[in-house]
Amino acid sequence: MAAVEMTRFRVPAERADTLLAARPAMLRDFQDDRAGFLEARLIRVSDDEWLDIVFWASSEDFAESRRRGANRPGIQAFFSLIDAVISVEEGTTTDLGQS
Numbered sequence: 001m002a003a004v005e006m007t008r009f010r011v012p013a014e015r016a017d018t019l020l021a022a023r024p025a026m027l028r029d030f031q032d033d034r035a036g037f038l039e040a041r042l043i044r045v046s047d048d049e050w051l052d053i054v055f056w057a058s059s060e061d062f063a064e065s066r067r068r069g070a071n072r073p074g075i076q077a078f079f080s081l082i083d084a085v086i087s088v089e090e091g092t093t094t095d096l097g098q099s
Contacts, residue, residue: 036061
């Protein structure tokens with residue numbers, strides 16, 4: 001079973017392009033620095049709200065990622081664009097990678 005991180009956050013619409021440009025470096029830093037990182041999907045919910053869905057091999061991997069915070073430049077650049085975190089939830093899935 002994979003852990004699923006669901007983070008809803010707010011970024012002003014005028015910074016959306018900057019957020020999307022920062023995303024690849026953040027994902028590279030996650031791949032290089034975060035054990036158990038599997039994949040991530042970014043969903044635009046409205047002009048200024050986003051939902052980041054991140055899949056982790058385990059709850060422990062997700063917890064360790066939260067402990068590390070914005071410890072890499074790509075992660076810091078992405079996080080710095082966020083005005084407000086609305087919610088963070090954790091769940092599990094059994095169907096990662098299945099069609």
